[in-house]
Amino acid sequence: MLETIDLGKRLPKAEAKAALARLELRLADLQRRARDAGLPVLVVFEGWSAAGKGTLISRLIQPLDPRGFQVHSIGEPNADERRRPFLWRFWNHTPARGRMAIFDRSWYRRVLVERLAEGLGMGEVRQAFAEIRDFERKLADDGAVLIKFFLHIDRREQRRRLKRLARTASLGWRVTAADWRQQRRYPAWVAAVDQMLESTDSDFAPWTVVEAHDERFAAVKVLQTCARAIEAGLRPRRAAPPARRPAEVREEPPAPDLDASVLARVDLASAIGPRAYKRQREALQARMRELEHALYAQRVPLVVVFEGWDAAGKGGAIRRLTATLDPRGYQVVPVAAPNDLEKDHHWLWRFWIHMPKTGHITIFDRSWYGRVLVERVEGFCSQAEWRRAYREINSMEQHLTRFGAVLVKFWLHIDADEQLRRFRERRRTPAKRWKLSDEDWRNREKWDTYRSAVDEMLFRTSTTFAPWTIVESNQKEFARIKVLRTVVSAVEARLARA
Amino acid sequence: MLETIDLGKRLPKAEAKAALARLELRLADLQRRARDAGLPVLVVFEGWSAAGKGTLISRLIQPLDPRGFQVHSIGEPNADERRRPFLWRFWNHTPARGRMAIFDRSWYRRVLVERLAEGLGMGEVRQAFAEIRDFERKLADDGAVLIKFFLHIDRREQRRRLKRLARTASLGWRVTAADWRQQRRYPAWVAAVDQMLESTDSDFAPWTVVEAHDERFAAVKVLQTCARAIEAGLRPRRAAPPARRPAEVREEPPAPDLDASVLARVDLASAIGPRAYKRQREALQARMRELEHALYAQRVPLVVVFEGWDAAGKGGAIRRLTATLDPRGYQVVPVAAPNDLEKDHHWLWRFWIHMPKTGHITIFDRSWYGRVLVERVEGFCSQAEWRRAYREINSMEQHLTRFGAVLVKFWLHIDADEQLRRFRERRRTPAKRWKLSDEDWRNREKWDTYRSAVDEMLFRTSTTFAPWTIVESNQKEFARIKVLRTVVSAVEARLARA
Numbered sequence: 001m002l003e004t005i006d007l008g009k010r011l012p013k014a015e016a017k018a019a020l021a022r023l024e025l026r027l028a029d030l031q032r033r034a035r036d037a038g039l040p041v042l043v044v045f046e047g048w049s050a051a052g053k054g055t056l057i058s059r060l061i062q063p064l065d066p067r068g069f070q071v072h073s074i075g076e077p078n079a080d081e082r083r084r085p086f087l088w089r090f091w092n093h094t095p096a097r098g099r100m101a102i103f104d105r106s107w108y109r110r111v112l113v114e115r116l117a118e119g120l121g122m123g124e125v126r127q128a129f130a131e132i133r134d135f136e137r138k139l140a141d142d143g144a145v146l147i148k149f150f151l152h153i154d155r156r157e158q159r160r161r162l163k164r165l166a167r168t169a170s171l172g173w174r175v176t177a178a179d180w181r182q183q184r185r186y187p188a189w190v191a192a193v194d195q196m197l198e199s200t201d202s203d204f205a206p207w208t209v210v211e212a213h214d215e216r217f218a219a220v221k222v223l224q225t226c227a228r229a230i231e232a233g234l235r236p237r238r239a240a241p242p243a244r245r246p247a248e249v250r251e252e253p254p255a256p257d258l259d260a261s262v263l264a265r266v267d268l269a270s271a272i273g274p275r276a277y278k279r280q281r282e283a284l285q286a287r288m289r290e291l292e293h294a295l296y297a298q299r300v301p302l303v304v305v306f307e308g309w310d311a312a313g314k315g316g317a318i319r320r321l322t323a324t325l326d327p328r329g330y331q332v333v334p335v336a337a338p339n340d341l342e343k344d345h346h347w348l349w350r351f352w353i354h355m356p357k358t359g360h361i362t363i364f365d366r367s368w369y370g371r372v373l374v375e376r377v378e379g380f381c382s383q384a385e386w387r388r389a390y391r392e393i394n395s396m397e398q399h400l401t402r403f404g405a406v407l408v409k410f411w412l413h414i415d416a417d418e419q420l421r422r423f424r425e426r427r428r429t430p431a432k433r434w435k436l437s438d439e440d441w442r443n444r445e446k447w448d449t450y451r452s453a454v455d456e457m458l459f460r461t462s463t464t465f466a467p468w469t470i471v472e473s474n475q476k477e478f479a480r481i482k483v484l485r486t487v488v489s490a491v492e493a494r495l496a497r498a
Numbered sequence: 499m500l501e502t503i504d505l506g507k508r509l510p511k512a513e514a515k516a517a518l519a520r521l522e523l524r525l526a527d528l529q530r531r532a533r534d535a536g537l538p539v540l541v542v543f544e545g546w547s548a549a550g551k552g553t554l555i556s557r558l559i560q561p562l563d564p565r566g567f568q569v570h571s572i573g574e575p576n577a578d579e580r581r582r583p584f585l586w587r588f589w590n591h592t593p594a595r596g597r598m599a600i601f602d603r604s605w606y607r608r609v610l611v612e613r614l615a616e617g618l619g620m621g622e623v624r625q626a627f628a629e630i631r632d633f634e635r636k637l638a639d640d641g642a643v644l645i646k647f648f649l650h651i652d653r654r655e656q657r658r659r660l661k662r663l664a665r666t667a668s669l670g671w672r673v674t675a676a677d678w679r680q681q682r683r684y685p686a687w688v689a690a691v692d693q694m695l696e697s698t699d700s701d702f703a704p705w706t707v708v709e710a711h712d713e714r715f716a717a718v719k720v721l722q723t724c725a726r727a728i729e730a731g732l733r734p735r736r737a738a739p740p741a742r743r744p745a746e747v748r749e750e751p752p753a754p755d756l757d758a759s760v761l762a763r764v765d766l767a768s769a770i771g772p773r774a775y776k777r778q779r780e781a782l783q784a785r786m787r788e789l790e791h792a793l794y795a796q797r798v799p800l801v802v803v804f805e806g807w808d809a810a811g812k813g814g815a816i817r818r819l820t821a822t823l824d825p826r827g828y829q830v831v832p833v834a835a836p837n838d839l840e841k842d843h844h845w846l847w848r849f850w851i852h853m854p855k856t857g858h859i860t861i862f863d864r865s866w867y868g869r870v871l872v873e874r875v876e877g878f879c880s881q882a883e884w885r886r887a888y889r890e891i892n893s894m895e896q897h898l899t900r901f902g903a904v905l906v907k908f909w910l911h912i913d914a915d916e917q918l919r920r921f922r923e924r925r926r927t928p929a930k931r932w933k934l935s936d937e938d939w940r941n942r943e944k945w946d947t948y949r950s951a952v953d954e955m956l957f958r959t960s961t962t963f964a965p966w967t968i969v970e971s972n973q974k975e976f977a978r979i980k981v982l983r984t985v986v987s988a989v990e991a992r993l994a995r996a
Contacts, residue, residue, distance in 0.1 A: 038842075083797070083855035085901035091850035096842035123621075127900070130628075134893045141886060142844045299581070344536075344594035346640045352589035357581035388639060395632045402625070403583035 001197045002190055002209065004262040004458045004468070005152055009211045016216035023223040024063035030230045031064050031100065038097035039233050040144040043226060044106040047151025048189075049179040050161040051212045053104055056151065059219045060226065061102065069100035074109055086110050086128075087135055094139065107132055111196050113178075116188060129199040140204035145233035147226055148205060150197065151212040155186040191464075198394065198463040203387040209459065262458055262470070263451060266413050270472040277477040281320060284484035289324040291491045292361065296329060298498050299358035301405040304487060305367045308412025309450075310440045311422040313476045314365055317412065320480045321487060322363065330361035335370065347371060347381075347389075348396060355400065368393055372457045377449050390460040397466040406494045407466045408487050411458065412473040416447050499695045500688055500707065502760040502956045502966070503650055507709045514714035521721040522561035528728045529562050529598065536595035537731050538642040541724060542604040545649025546687075547677040548659040549710045551602055554649065557717045558724065559600065567598035572607055584608050584626070585633055592637065605630055609694050611676075614686060627697040638702035643731035645724055646703060648695065649710040653684040689962075696892065696961040701885040707957065760956055760968070761949060764911050768970040775975040779818065782982035787822040789989045790859065794827060796996050797856035799903040802985060803865045806910025807948075808938045809920040810971045811978075812863055815910065818978045819985060820861065828859035833868065845869060845879075845887075846894060853898065866891055870955045875947050888958040895964040904992045905964045906985050909956065910971040914945050 011019075034041055043060070045053045057071060072093050081089045087107060095101035105113075110128045114120060120128075136146055153161070162183060166175045182189055201207045208225050212218045272280070295302055304321070306314045318332060333354045342350040348368060356362040371393070376386040401407055414422075423444070426436040443450065462468050469486050473479035509517075532539055541558070543551045555569060570591050579587045585605060593599035603611075608626045612618060618626070634644055651659070660681060664673045680687055699705045706723050710716045770778070793800055802819070804812045820828060831852045840848040846866060854860040869891070874884040899905055912920075921942070924934040941948065960966045967984050971977035 080855060083799075083857070084853060085897050085903075087897060088850060088853060091844075091847060094844055094847055096839065098842075131893075131897055134897075138846065138890055139844060141890075144844075301581075341594065344596075346589075346592055346637060346642075348636065349589060349592055352586060355582060355586060357578060359581070392636055395629075399583050399585060399629055399632075405583075 001194055001201075001459055001462045002152060004455075004462050005209050005211060006262050006265050007152065007154055007157075007211050007213050008265065009217050010214045011217040011220060013216065016220055019220045020059075020216075020223065023220065023227055026227050027060075027223060027230075028063040028065070030227060030234070031068055033234055034100070034145075034230055035068055035098040037234055039230070040095045040097050040139075040142075041100040041230060041233070042095060042139065042144060042146050043100065043102045044108070044146070044148040045102070045104055045151065046106060046108050046112070046149065047210070047212065048153050048158055049182050050158055050165060050175075051151035051153045052215060052218060053151055055215065056149075056210075056212075056218060056222050057102060057104055060222055064100070068098070069102060070095070071102045071104060074103055074105040074107075087131060090135070094144075097143075107135065108196060108200075112189070112192055115192055116185065125195075126199075129196075132200055133202065136200070136202065136205040143233075145229050146205035147229045148200075148207050149222060149225070150193065150207060150209045151218065152209050153212050155183065157213055158183055158186070194464055201460055202391055203384070206387075206460075262455060263413055266470055266472055268413070268415055268418070268472050268474040270478045271475040272478045272481060274477070277481060280481050281477075281484065284481070284488055285320070285324040287488050288321065288484065289326075291488065291495070292325050292329050294495055295361065295406075295491065296359040298495060300491075300494060300498060301356040301358050301400075301403075302361040302487075302491060303356060303400065303405055303407045304361070304363045305369070305407070305409040306363070306365050306412065307367060307369050307373070307410065308471070308473065309414050309419055310443055311419050311426070311435075312412035312414045312473045313479055314412055316476055317410075317471075317480050317483045318363055318365055321483055325361070329359070330363060331356070332363045332365060335364060335366040347385075348392065352396075356405075358404070368396070369457060369461075372461075373450065373453050374443075376453050377446060390457075393461055394463055394466075397461075397463065401465040406490050408490045409461075409466060409468045410471050410483060410486070411454065411468055412471045412479060414473045416444070418474045419444065499692055499699075499957055499960045500650060502953075502960050503707050503709060504760050504763050505650065505652055505655075505709050505711050506763065507715050508712045509715040509718060511714065514718055517718045518557075518714075518721065521718065521725055524725050525558075525721060525728075526561045526563070528725060528732070529566055531732055532598070532643075532728055533566055533596040535732055537728070538593045538595050538637075538640075539598040539728060539731070540593060540637065540642060540644050541598065541600045542606070542644070542646040543600070543602055543649065544604060544606050544610070544647065545708070545710065546651050546656055547680050548656055548663060548673075549649035549651045550713060550716060551649055553713065554647075554708075554710075554716060554720050555600060555602055558720055562598070566596070567600060568593070569600045569602060572601060572603040572605075585629060588633070592642075595641075605633065606694060606698075610687070610690055613690055614683065623693075624697075627694075630698055631700065634698070634700065634703040641731075643727050644703035645727045646705050647720060647723070648691065648705060648707045649716065650707050651710050653681065655711055656681055656684070692962055699958055700889055701882070704885075704958075760953060761911055764968055764970055766911070766913055766916070766970050766972040768976045769973040770976045770979060772975070775979065778979050779975075779982065782979065782986055783818070783822040785986050786819065786982065787824075789986060789993070790823050790827050792993055793859065793904075793989065794857040796993060798989075798992060798996060799854040799856050799898075799901075800859040800985075800989060801854060801898065801903055801905045802859070802861045803867070803905070803907040804861070804863050804910065805865060805867050805871070805908065806969070806971065807912050807917055808941055809917050809924070809933075810910035810912045811974045812910055814974055815908075815969075815978050815981045816861055816863060819981055823859070827857075828861060829854070830861045830863060833862060833864040845883075846890065850894075854903075856902070866894070867955060867959075870959075871948065871951050872941075874951050875944060888955075891959055892961055892964075895959075895961065899963040902996075904988050906988045907959075907964060907966045908981060908984070909952065909966055909968045910977060911968055912971045914942070916972045917942065 033039075045057060047053055061069060061071065070093075074089075077086075077089065090107045093101055093103075111120075111125055111132070115125055115128075140146060162175050162179055165171050197207050197209070208221070210218050210221050306318060308314055322330060322332065331354070335351075338347070338350060351364070351368045354362055354364075371381065371389040372386050375381045381389075397407055423436055423440065426432040458468050458470070469482075471479045471482050471486075531537075543555060545551055559567060559569065568591075572587075575584075575587065588605045591599055591601075609618075609623055609630070613623055613626075638644060660673050660677055663669050695705050695707070706719070708716050708719050804816060806812050816830060820830065829852070833849075836845070836848060849862070849866045852860055852862075866887075869879065869887040870884050873879045879887075895905055921934055921938060924930040956966050956968070967980075969977045969980050969984075
């Protein structure tokens with residue numbers, strides 16, 4: 001999930017200062033209201049060494065009444081703690097109703113520091129994930145608000161900070177051998193962090209990754225996330241919606257400046273020349289045809305998901321992908337709004353029934369991700385429903401890949417200007433006019449809201465077993481080659497393993 | 499969990515007939531209301547071969563409108579189903595809103611038939627449990643009612659039935675080699691069933707074990723369980739209670755004749771002579787002292803839980819258990835109503851903080867089981883809370899035993915006459931009068947309500963990792979010896995494994 005994070009986010013000083021001043025007032029007020037309501041709040045800070053946990057915790061507690069919170073620094077377990085189950089000391093530290101417990105490192109030590117230092121086996125790690133989920137669910141069921149931050153900096157930034165700290169006479173002691181070890185083993189840590197995020201992200205205790213290169217940006221994001229989570233916790237919980245339900249609360253509009261977007265990093269100038277395009281396309285399509293047979297022979301199912309902006313070129317990419325395939329081996333499933341029969345089932349049902357059998361290919365032109373995109377943005381499902389959907393999706397995809405399926409997911413990305421150009425072209429071209437509807441224009445107006453839904457989707461559903469591929473699609477030829485190449489590589493990797 | 503089931507339950511013909519007639523009317527009405535409310539209902543029938551699944555399914559569908567339900571017989575997956583993840587065909591069979599799907603065998607095939615036939619490894623089995631829980635949670639979150647029956651007969655009864663069936667000319671074909679294989683491997687099946695029950699019992703999809711020796715009893719229990727579950731599903735869901743919450747809905751009074759009680763089987767005449775008592779007690783107490791040191795040396799923690807009727811003799815048994823122990827190595831934690839600080843935390847917090855460190859012993863005089871006994875019966879917590887508590891308890895106990903703790907749980911059982919005798923004696927004896935309160939007399943009046951709460955507790959929290967021991971306590975001496983012997987055996991077994 002970390003690879004979807006844009007670390008380039010910055011906030012101008014004046015803007016940050018004003019935002020922090022407002023947030024501090026808001027948090028002080030929320031703390032009082034949480035106390036009166038008897039709402040327990042847990043805030044977890046995890047992150048890279050030198051990412052600034054200490055500074056951010058200071059920022060967070062500054063506006064708070066010190067009688068109402070406690071900061072727990074979680075280091076090595078002491079002799080006494082070592083002699084109990086690892087969750088014991090955290091149960092001890094759970095806050096009373098109306099109080100706030102802030103954890104500088106936490107129960108996640110087990111699956112980060114201890115996992116890497118003691119070389120815990122996968123069985124033990126999975127066990128720990130299950131126990132952590134259970135612990136957090138118990139607290140959430142009891143009414144607690146859980147806020148979990150992972151402060152993210154890249155390897156280079158960490159090296160720079162550790163060196164600078166080590167050089168500073170008064171702070172040099174703070175850089176330990178363990179910090180340098182983490183810097184050396186950064187890639188192993190990334191793998192462990194990714195697995196931790198995907199295994200313990202939930203609707204009742206979601207992770208927030210904080211882009212911590214810019215301290216101001218990080219501070220605003222931390223305070224704002226806390227404020228929103230506590231506000232949500234103070235709102236009276238709604239009864240579960242009836243079977244046929246109207247749209248529920250819309251979420252508050254996102255603060256666009258804070259939404260770090262992986263999309264911002266995408267190089268939309270990516271392009272390919274016409275001759276190279278033809279040559280590569282033909283080679284990849286020939287390979288796809290071979291691979292279709294190999295999949296069949298080895299009984300491996302393949303699922304390809306296409307999502308992307310309106311007019312990003314999904315249809316064209318799918319046509320190029322399937323051009324050489326034997327139609328008996330694949331099926332393209334176009335996904336629109338659910339029909340009445342589909343509405344009468346669990347929302348995942350209509351996708352489940354189209355999952356390919358072994359050796360077959362299903363291509364979804366739009367997919368179950370509509371739940372966290374259009375249904376979320378347009379309020380076709382409740383907030384509780386789309387929040388729950390991330391985990392529902394991840395567990396479905398895990399079930400598929402464990403069964404042995406290859407799962408490839410594409411987000412076809414274009415910018416707003418390119419979309420406008422394409423919409424106008426569609427309007428001009430009689431043969432394409434049917435593709436453009438009023439709804440497309442309406443969606444376009446909500447570009448920013450959609451973008452932040454896309455960002456959250458890419459973050460919460462980029463998993464080790466089913467990663468997203470973002471396709472730079474301002475030039476269609478480039479996009480089509482990338483799609484073909486990605487599918488070919490994924491299938492080849494899977495078949496090599498079979 | 500199966501060992502807590504009393505298979506001796508019978509229902510007189512007239513009583514069953516009348517009950518069934520009422521239940522059939524009620525179910526027909528509920529089916530219509532569920533249809534109108536758009537409530538999807540799933541009913542799962544699992545159980546031993548020849549336990550009577552077919553007959554009971556017929557009884558259940560008799561009063562129903564055939565347009566509103568469908569029966570799915572789940573046999574071997576066909577060629578097509580075999581080529582998809584195992585949950586695929588069940589997703590296909592999920593009922594539309596307002597409809598009812600009845601499964602004659604189900605997704606549990608995977609962890610019963612396939613597990614035993616294909617010898618699935620523990621990793622795969624645990625995986626399947628997790629996937630099943632996730633599947634059921636998705637359906638429940640979507641508003642579906644899940645009802646799961648396991649039809650239970652003992653080995654002897656199964657043999658009797660299989661033989662009779664095989665002899666009957668018209669039915670002989672129904673007895674297959676697989677049925678006889680199950681009869682031969684009955685103990686292995688019991689272990690698999692127990693693990694299935696404990697791993698997939700939840701507040702949103704609870705198991706009901708049906709004592710199937712008496713067909714009438716089984717039919718009434720199946721219909722009544724369905725009726726109650728659908729009624730609960732039709733009730734508007736309540737919002738989550740606030741942090742400090744008053745008692746919520748009381749549960750409906752149980753139908754005592756149907757509550758199969760393991761307690762009914764307990765031989766309360768069990769007794770021991772005075773000389774044997776003294777000899778055995780002294781030997782066991784000496785052994786306890788040795789074992790305390792062995793626990794310390796091997797750093798194994800021990801947790802002993804005492805629950806039981808008022809005046810069942812918990813205090814006396816604890817004194818005999820600890821008589822020879824070094825007081826630095828053990829702690830007795832008496833559990834009463836939670837104080838204000840405790841009430842301000844998660845309900846499990848006050849027990850967690852007393853868990854022993856390695857090498858130490860904690861004895862709970864009453865325990866976390868108060869949640870599903872007194873708090874349930876007296877309405878000190880909501881129905882949602884005590885229903886959730888079974889799983890919260892099981893996962894805590896699993897966390898403890900995985901850490902390496904020995905966990906022994908006692909239910910001290912006496913009958914109502916014996917309790918009355920002891921209450922009167924307490925009233926007469928000045929030195930004991932303090933032990934008797936008005937509350938004891940009030941609790942006594944609710945004996946049957948408590949008994950059915952005890953039964954459900956024993957069933958839902960008897961796990962492979964933390965089984966209950968029921969102690970026949972009408973004679974105190976017998977009870978004390980059984981307590982001592984059980985603890986000694988459990989510790990010896992654990993240390994042998996260390």
